[in-house]
Amino acid sequence: MYIIIIGGGRVGYYLSKALLNEGHEILLIEKNPAVCDTINDELGSVCLRGDGCEVSTLNEAGTSRADMLVAVTADDEDNLVACQLAKYKFKVPHTIARTRNPKNEELFKKLGIDVTISSTNIILEHITEEVPTHPVTHLMEIRDRGLEIVEVRVPADCPSVGRTVKDIILPTGSMLSLIVRKSQKPVVPTAATILMADDQIIAVTTSQTEEALRAALMGE
Amino acid sequence: MKVVIMGCGRVGAQLAEQLDAAGHSVIILDMNSYSFRRLPPTYKGKAIVGNGIDMEALKRAGIESAEVFVAVTQGDNRNIMAAQIAKRMFNVPRVICRIYDPLRQELFQTMGLEAISPTTIFADLLRKRIES
Numbered sequence: 001m002y003i004i005i006i007g008g009g010r011v012g013y014y015l016s017k018a019l020l021n022e023g024h025e026i027l028l029i030e031k032n033p034a035v036c037d038t039i040n041d042e043l044g045s046v047c048l049r050g051d052g053c054e055v056s057t058l059n060e061a062g063t064s065r066a067d068m069l070v071a072v073t074a075d076d077e078d079n080l081v082a083c084q085l086a087k088y089k090f091k092v093p094h095t096i097a098r099t100r101n102p103k104n105e106e107l108f109k110k111l112g113i114d115v116t117i118s119s120t121n122i123i124l125e126h127i128t129e130e131v132p133t134h135p136v137t138h139l140m141e142i143r144d145r146g147l148e149i150v151e152v153r154v155p156a157d158c159p160s161v162g163r164t165v166k167d168i169i170l171p172t173g174s175m176l177s178l179i180v181r182k183s184q185k186p187v188v189p190t191a192a193t194i195l196m197a198d199d200q201i202i203a204v205t206t207s208q209t210e211e212a213l214r215a216a217l218m219g220e
Numbered sequence: 221m222k223v224v225i226m227g228c229g230r231v232g233a234q235l236a237e238q239l240d241a242a243g244h245s246v247i248i249l250d251m252n253s254y255s256f257r258r259l260p261p262t263y264k265g266k267a268i269v270g271n272g273i274d275m276e277a278l279k280r281a282g283i284e285s286a287e288v289f290v291a292v293t294q295g296d297n298r299n300i301m302a303a304q305i306a307k308r309m310f311n312v313p314r315v316i317c318r319i320y321d322p323l324r325q326e327l328f329q330t331m332g333l334e335a336i337s338p339t340t341i342f343a344d345l346l347r348k349r350i351e352s
Contacts, residue, residue, distance in 0.1 A: 053297055055323040077273055077297040081324070084300075089327050103275055110308050 001025070004066045004092075006052030006082045007073035008035045011098065015072065016046060027061050052082045055089065063090040070096040076104050083113045109143070136214045139202070146206055149177075152217050156197035159219030166191035168219075171205075171212035178202040224249065224286040224312075226272035226302050227293035231318070233258035235290065240265045247281050272302045275309060283310045291317035296324055303333050 001024050005012050008030030016028045020043060028043075029052040030036045039047040050057035052071065063069065069086035071079035076099045083095040096115040097108055102124075108116040125138060140149040154160060160168060165176060179193065180186045180200040187193065189201075195217075205213045221244045225232050228250035236248045237260055246265030249272050250256065256267045270277030272291065283289065289306035291299035296319045303317035316334045319325040325337035 053324070054321065055327075075297070077295065077301040080301050080304075081297040084331075085324070085327065088331060101274065107275075107305060107309055111304055 001067040002027075002062075002065060004029065004052075004058075004061055004063060004069045004086070006069065006071040006079070008032070008039050008047060009072065009074060011072040013039060013043075015070065017043060020044075020046065029057060029061060053078055053085065055085065058085060058090060063092060066090070066092050068092065068094040068096065072098045074100070076100050080104075080108060080111065080113065083108075084111065087112055087114075135218060136210060147204055148207060148210070150203055150205055150210065150213075152201045152203060152214060154195055154197060154199040154201065154217065158197070158217075160195050160217055161197045163195055163219075164191065165189045165193045165195070168195075168216055170216050171209040173209045174203060174205040174213040174216075176201055176203050221245070221287045222282070222285060223247070223288040223290065224278070224281050224283050224306075226250075226289070226291045226299075228255040228258060228267070229292065229294065230258065232290075232292045235292070236265060237263060247286075249277065249281050273298055273305065275305060278302075278305065278310065283312060286310075286312050288312070288314045288316070291315075296321050300324070300328055300333070300335075303328075303335075307333070 003019055003024050003026055005016055005026065005028045008028050012028055016026050019026050026046050028039060028047045029050055030047055031051055033049050036047045036049045048061055063086055069083060069092045071082040073079055079097040083097045086092040087095045094114050097113045099105060099108060099116055099118045102118040102120045105116045105118050135152055137151040138148060139151055176189045178186050179189050181196065182198060201217065203213060223239055223244055223246050225236050225248045228248050232248060236246050240246045240263050247268060248265065249268050249270050251271055253269045259267060268281050270280060272278060272293065283306060289312045291302040293299055299317040299319060303315050306312040307315045319328060319335045319337055320339050322337045322340045325335045329335045
């Protein structure tokens with residue numbers, strides 16, 4: 001694949017190095033001439049000096065034949081514009097942008113960027129996965145449908161323990177899909193299934209109803 | 221009309237002064253409070269320190285009830301991003317932004333942004349003066 005990377009900072013540098021090792025054709029675009037020279041010395045002639053948000057630079061880079069453009073500069077606005085130019089002017093099939101501000105993920109998605117990566121959100125997700133006391137863990141997102149698959153752990157002291165699924169009033173758009181129990185086969189919950197302490201419930205929900213689902217399962 | 225202006229440079233400040241004098245409700249936003257020195261003492265509108273590409277700052281500036289949003293910072297990409305936030309996230313009815321780079325101005329104009337390139341306008345003006 002021909003992949004263009006915008007921004008020769010640490011992320012851009014190590015990303016180029018890894019992708020070159022995998023045998024891809026890489027072009028890194030970096031504004032700072034000194035940074036550009038260092039990268040060319042270390043990785044071979046892969047770095048083009050220029051502004052990745054300028055049409056002339058992207059023309060020079062042969063962006064119209066690129067399979068993917070990845071924008072990893074330190075500024076969210078530059079990453080957004082580079083990806084939008086790639087997508088709408090050069091018809092690049094895949095665009096990936098890094099964001100600093102996790103709130104920009106939704107905006108970038110709305111504006112047509114294929115994948116948005118926020119390091120803040122990634123670290124947060126890992127923390128919530130590692131910390132067992134957090135009752136709702138995100139497992140997966142079904143982006144185009146606005147749904148998410150979450151895991152909810154039922155603590156022993158929770159009022160829902162001993163209740164049947166039918167007694168729990170779930171918010172609209174939420175569905176319990178699977179219950180995983182210690183030393184038992186996972187069960188698909190029915191109306192008569194009784195919740196037990198330490199159940200891991202896998203549920204489908206939307207980001208708007210996630211909090212209501214948590215409250216319903218915790219018996220609040 | 222309620223107008224939110226992002227960027228209190230020469231253009232932003234002058235526009236704020238004119239709209240305020242004409243009786244509109246003006247809120248101007250800049251990352252640096254020192255920029256507000258450009259506003260005249262007669263200015264009755266609001267001046268808020270904040271980053272215009274941060275949705276929280278835009279909310280503080282009252283973007284949710286704004287009728288017009290204008291992005292005139294020094295950075296083309298900042299203006300492009302802020303204008304798209306105003307249009308797509310806050311549904312502001314009229315959004316205008318400055319894009320110095322004529323090529324970017326052309327692209328984002330075709331994508332539905334009301335974008336003005338001072339570069340093109342000034343070059344045309346100079347050419348007309350020279351040729352007349």
